[in-house]
Amino acid sequence: MDIIPITIPLELPAAIWFLKFALIAFFVVHILFINFMIGGTFWTVFFRMLGKEDPFYSRLAREMGNTVTVNKSLAVVIGVAPLLAISLVYTSFFYSANNITAPLWLSIIWLVALAFVALYIYKYSWDSPNYSRRFKYFWGVLAFAIFCFVPLIFLSNINLMLYPDQWKNVYNFWQALWVPNVIPRYLHFMNASFALTGFFAYGYFHFKGKNNKADAEYYNRAQRLGIKWALVATALQLVFGVINYGTLPVVADSLSVLTLIVIAVIFAGVAVFMLANNLFVKDTFRPEWVLVAILVVVSLMATLRHEIRENALREPKKILANKTELYRSRLATFLKTYSPTGEIQLTGEAIFQDVCTACHAIDRKIVGPSMEFAIKKYSDDRNGMIEFISNPRKIDPAFPVMPKPPISGKEVELVVDYLLSLEVGR
Amino acid sequence: MEWPIFQMPFIGNRMLIAVVALIHVVISHGLAVGGSFFIVSLHYKSLRENNKRLGELAYRILRIFFIITTSVGALTGVGIWLTTATVSPVTIGSLLHIFFWAWFTEWIVFVVELVLLMLYYLGWKKYGDATGFKIGLFYLAASWLTMMLITGILGAMLTPGKWLVSGSFWDGFFNPSYLPQLVSRTFLAALLSIGFGLFIMRFFKAYQDQYPVVWRWAGKSLMILAPVFLFGVLSYYHSLPQQIGHLIPTALMTLKYAAYAKISKIIFMAIVGLMVLFGVILFIKQRDYGFISFVPVFLLIIAFGSYERVREFIRKPYTVHNYLYSNGIRVQEEPFLNKIGVSEFSGWVERSATETDPQLRLGEKVFKMECAICHTYSGLNGITRKPAVLQNAEIIDNFLRTYKRSHPYMPPFIGRDSERQALAAYLDKIVNHANAQPANTEGNY
Numbered sequence: 001m002d003i004i005p006i007t008i009p010l011e012l013p014a015a016i017w018f019l020k021f022a023l024i025a026f027f028v029v030h031i032l033f034i035n036f037m038i039g040g041t042f043w044t045v046f047f048r049m050l051g052k053e054d055p056f057y058s059r060l061a062r063e064m065g066n067t068v069t070v071n072k073s074l075a076v077v078i079g080v081a082p083l084l085a086i087s088l089v090y091t092s093f094f095y096s097a098n099n100i101t102a103p104l105w106l107s108i109i110w111l112v113a114l115a116f117v118a119l120y121i122y123k124y125s126w127d128s129p130n131y132s133r134r135f136k137y138f139w140g141v142l143a144f145a146i147f148c149f150v151p152l153i154f155l156s157n158i159n160l161m162l163y164p165d166q167w168k169n170v171y172n173f174w175q176a177l178w179v180p181n182v183i184p185r186y187l188h189f190m191n192a193s194f195a196l197t198g199f200f201a202y203g204y205f206h207f208k209g210k211n212n213k214a215d216a217e218y219y220n221r222a223q224r225l226g227i228k229w230a231l232v233a234t235a236l237q238l239v240f241g242v243i244n245y246g247t248l249p250v251v252a253d254s255l256s257v258l259t260l261i262v263i264a265v266i267f268a269g270v271a272v273f274m275l276a277n278n279l280f281v282k283d284t285f286r287p288e289w290v291l292v293a294i295l296v297v298v299s300l301m302a303t304l305r306h307e308i309r310e311n312a313l314r315e316p317k318k319i320l321a322n323k324t325e326l327y328r329s330r331l332a333t334f335l336k337t338y339s340p341t342g343e344i345q346l347t348g349e350a351i352f353q354d355v356c357t358a359c360h361a362i363d364r365k366i367v368g369p370s371m372e373f374a375i376k377k378y379s380d381d382r383n384g385m386i387e388f389i390s391n392p393r394k395i396d397p398a399f400p401v402m403p404k405p406p407i408s409g410k411e412v413e414l415v416v417d418y419l420l421s422l423e424v425g426r
Numbered sequence: 427m428e429w430p431i432f433q434m435p436f437i438g439n440r441m442l443i444a445v446v447a448l449i450h451v452v453i454s455h456g457l458a459v460g461g462s463f464f465i466v467s468l469h470y471k472s473l474r475e476n477n478k479r480l481g482e483l484a485y486r487i488l489r490i491f492f493i494i495t496t497s498v499g500a501l502t503g504v505g506i507w508l509t510t511a512t513v514s515p516v517t518i519g520s521l522l523h524i525f526f527w528a529w530f531t532e533w534i535v536f537v538v539e540l541v542l543l544m545l546y547y548l549g550w551k552k553y554g555d556a557t558g559f560k561i562g563l564f565y566l567a568a569s570w571l572t573m574m575l576i577t578g579i580l581g582a583m584l585t586p587g588k589w590l591v592s593g594s595f596w597d598g599f600f601n602p603s604y605l606p607q608l609v610s611r612t613f614l615a616a617l618l619s620i621g622f623g624l625f626i627m628r629f630f631k632a633y634q635d636q637y638p639v640v641w642r643w644a645g646k647s648l649m650i651l652a653p654v655f656l657f658g659v660l661s662y663y664h665s666l667p668q669q670i671g672h673l674i675p676t677a678l679m680t681l682k683y684a685a686y687a688k689i690s691k692i693i694f695m696a697i698v699g700l701m702v703l704f705g706v707i708l709f710i711k712q713r714d715y716g717f718i719s720f721v722p723v724f725l726l727i728i729a730f731g732s733y734e735r736v737r738e739f740i741r742k743p744y745t746v747h748n749y750l751y752s753n754g755i756r757v758q759e760e761p762f763l764n765k766i767g768v769s770e771f772s773g774w775v776e777r778s779a780t781e782t783d784p785q786l787r788l789g790e791k792v793f794k795m796e797c798a799i800c801h802t803y804s805g806l807n808g809i810t811r812k813p814a815v816l817q818n819a820e821i822i823d824n825f826l827r828t829y830k831r832s833h834p835y836m837p838p839f840i841g842r843d844s845e846r847q848a849l850a851a852y853l854d855k856i857v858n859h860a861n862a863q864p865a866n867t868e869g870n871y
Contacts, residue, residue: 003773005429008519009756013526070544073496077540080504080533087511087522095515099430099774102512109446109505116497124489171777327428334762358828359815366821367814400814403832 004164004316005092006324012088020306023085028302030082032196033075038147039197040068041119045140060222065123067204072116090161092320093313097161097176104153104173115146151189156182162252162312184247188240192301195233199294201226202275206287227279230294234272241265252312257304264300267293346411348418355405356415362424368399372424378416385416428771429516429754431778431794436805439513439798446505448731452618453499455611458539459573460619461491462566469562471643473555483633483640485550490626492547496540503536514799516754517745521583524746528579528595535575539568570612577608584741603665610658614730616651617701620644621723624714638712645712648705656698659733663687666740690732697725742835751837753799760840767842768795781852789852792845796837809857816857823850 012019044065051058086094098105122139125131156176160166163179170176177183202223209219245261271293274285346354359367360374378385389412392402407415434442465488472481511518522529542565550558582598624644627637666687700722708714745752755763775794781787797809804810816822826846830838839846 003777005516005774006771008516008523010520010523013523066548070548073500073540073544076500076504077533077537080507080536081530083504083507084522084526084529084533087519088526091515091519091522095511095519096430098508098512099432099515102432106505106508106512109501109508113498113501116501117493120493120497168777330766331759331762334765335758338761340761354828355831358825358832366817366824405832407831 003096003167004320004323005096006327007320008091009328016089019085019089023082023089024302024306026078026081026085028299030075030079031302032298033071033078035193035196036071036200037068037075038190038193039200040064040071041140041144041147042194043197043201044068045137045144048140056218056221059218060225062126064201068119069123072119076112090309090313093161093164093316096164096167097157100160100167100170101153101157101173101176105157108150108153111146111150115143118143118146148190152177152186155186155189159185162309163249164316180249181244181247184240184244188237188244191233191236191240195230195237196294196298198226198229198231198233199291202230203287203291224279227275231272231275231279234268237268248308249312251315252308254307254311257307257311260300260304260307264297264304267297267300271297348414351407351411351415352418355407359402362422368402369396371419371422375419375422375424379420382416382420385420386412389416428773430774431798432512433794433798433802434513436802438800438802438806440800441806443506443509443513446502446509447734449498450502450506451730451734452727453495453502455615456618456622457491458495458499459569459612460615460617461495461622462562462569463616464619464623465491466559466562466566467643468640469559471639473559477639479633480636480639483627483630483636486630486633487623487626488547488550492543495543514745514754517750520746520750525579525583528582532572532575532579535568535572539565539572542568573611573615574608577611578604580737581607584737603662606658606662606665610655610662613651613655613658614726617648617655617726618723620647621720621726625720628716641708641712641714645705645707645709648701649709652698652701652705656694659694660691663691666736686736690729690736693729697722697729700725739835743837753796753837755796755837755840760838763840764842767845768792768840769845785848786852786855788845789848789850792841792849793852796840803856809853810860813857816853818858819850819854822853823847826850
């Protein structure tokens with residue numbers, strides 16, 4: 001706890017409630033596209049394999065791949081807003097966690113860039129007769145594998161930032177993985193990606209099918225497949241959700257967390273009920289309602305994560321506030337008694353001490369030659385010395401070339417007069 | 427100081443940022459802003475001359491632009507955030523407090539640009555000629571708008587001069603170098619896009635019949651654009667001293683800059699001359715010379731990398747002028763830390779310290795807090811590469827005491843005398859007693 005960096009002494013650029021709201025709201029949009037990207041990538045690879053026997057799957061895989069092209073780019077660009085917000089709201093905690101996992105944290109850039117390029121190769125080699133099946137699948141599988149790994153880096157970071165008492169034991173990403181709650185959260189997140197991709201497919205193919213009556217059979221089947229995925233994965237979330245909640249550290253838990261979970265489960269239940277009804281009984285509920293219900297669930301989940309953050313950081317924030325206050329009061333007391341020395345005209349000797357002694361001494365060579373040597377050389381050539389100091393050149397290869405000193409012409413003269421007045425080297 | 431330290435082995439922190447930034451600059455200028463110009467121009471030409479095949483070729487080149495900008499281009503953009511914040515959290519944290527709204531606005535324009543790019547490329551066939559071309563124009567406008575905004579924001583960050591006095595963000599935004607920078611960036615983008623576009627075009631052999639049309643257009647464009655670019659660059663160099671003048675009162679900086687600018691101007695003139703020549707050849711002979719044709723573009727990228735470097739150099743030894751030193755120490759706190767010492771706040775570096783001797787350990791921690799942001803051990807800007815200044819503990823200590831005026835682009839040494847002596851002892855050990863180096867001097871962990 002004692003290494004939490006003290007707060008940056010600048011005003012927040014916006015009201016804290018606004019920043020927190022922006023953090024949650026933009027994060028919801030960001031994470032939805034991330035979910036669609038991960039699940040969609042799985043669909044486009046998995047169903048393409050099934051497509052060998054059934055052309056329906058082939059077409060489905062291709063159309064899902066097209067949505068990934070859009071969703072993945074939106075996911076990245078929209079992610080910048082919550083990144084800015086979290087950096088401002090939790091500066092001391094977020095940046096510290098990033099530092100601990102740094103090499104892996106920075107590798108996200110290159111891993112995701114590689115995954116995106118792989119997805120393009122996968123997409124644009126689809127119909128090409130020049131490449132083998134293995135080549136084509138390789139790129140899709142590679143992209144999916146990267147998408148499975150990168151969330152681990154994010155989650156280990158975002159989790160580590162909540163528990164500063166762990167920072168003393170955790171030195172890298174691999175250790176950060178085993179801080180309580182990371183792996184259960186990861187499983188919960190990945191399964192959510194499959195569930196939400198099911199909901200996405202349901203909505204996407206429903207609305208596409210509306211404008212495409214001729215293809216009703218295809219769109220109908222695609223929608224129903226989406227519903228099935230949504231149902232199964234959402235049901236599984238009961239298991240993953242329980243594990244996730246069960247491993248949540250006690251400090252992060254609270255009544256508000258539990259309340260949000262209950263409300264979220266109710267909304268998820270409503271969505272599941274509507275889906276099951278549409279699938280097994282009769283298409284009575286409009287997809288808009290189902291999607292709104294699940295959007296509420298995702299928003300509740302993001303709010304819940306925020307509650308957990310606030311709970312876990314309650315004590316660390318107090319410690320940080322004390323630490324910051326202590327530092328500031330010490331600084332303020334010091335500055336009250338401190339008065340900087342003003343601009344005064346320095347003597348030649350003072351300028352020499354200030355500017356030249358980094359490299360020169362009077363009686364011996366340091367970085368540059370001794371002043372005894374220089375005084376001897378220029379004893380009858382004041383202007384030569386002024387000229388050299390004003391525009392140093394390389395003379396003796398044994399020494400590095402002297403940088404031009406940052407002093408005015410008048411000051412150069414003062415230094416020269418001081419040096420030449422010395423009773424040395426003659 | 428009280429914030430965590432990151433040390434990029436061998437290439438150093440600054441080079442790490444430079445690599446990410448340069449890749450991003452080349453892609454965002456050449457393939458996004460310039461790319462939109464290149465494609466929309468060809469699109470327009472194909473519509474005006476009713477040349478369907480030229481349109482198809484433009485679409486295929488756009489695909490490559492789209493792939494690179496939305497993968498490596500977009501990710502290195504985010505990458506600048508992740509990398510700079512990791513290298514210096516206190517700097518990015520402070521800048522974020524100051525520039526949040528500027529960056530937030532920038533982000534909105536980015537989202538708009540991306541959406542337009544996707545509509546333009548993914549909807550090329552769906553929207554048909556008239557609507558598609560209109561979307562292309564909007565995309566061109568949006569991507570130029572991002573450049574217009576960022577140039578101002580970068581300017582405000584690097585030379586906040588007047589803004590610090592007047593408190594008006596716009597004084598920093600429209601700083602003296604704003605227009606020259608915007609002009610040179612805009613035309614750089616166009617020049618780069620022609621280079622990349624012609625290079626990519628050669629992979630679509632099926633459209634060879636269209637090559638002469640594109641070459642002729644590219645040649646004409648180069649002849650017009652390159653001189654304007656040169657004008658922008660020269661007026662940029664001309665405008666800089668005005669800023670340096672009141673920001674950095676040390677003659678050395680101005681001098682270093684003047685010497686640099688002189689060489690740099692000549693190099694830019696030579697490159698632009700080469701590009702005009704290339705333009706003339708393209709226009710008249712309507713052929714190009716494979717990889718050789720890419721040479722001027724490649725040189726242009728390198729030269730522009732150094733142009734960006736000058737921009738960065740100007741703000742030394744600060745990251746926020748007169749407020750924050752490059753190593754994350756606030757200027758105001760300098761005398762305070764000189765009194766109480768920096769090692770009061772060395773929790774983070776204590777974690778990674780490897781020296782066992784107490785004095786060397788103190789020195790190691792001070793090195794990591796104050797120097798490691800720019801200096802590696804034996805890599806780029808490494809301390810072992812400066813044996814002349816770091817001969818022995820006594821000379822080093824002397825240097826640390828006085829370099830504030832002789833090396834004004836380095837933040838001054840800050841801390842107690844005992845800390846300075848410890849740092850001198852540590853540097854002496856690393857530089858002059860290499861055999862005694864601990865196994866793990868590179869890296870953070």
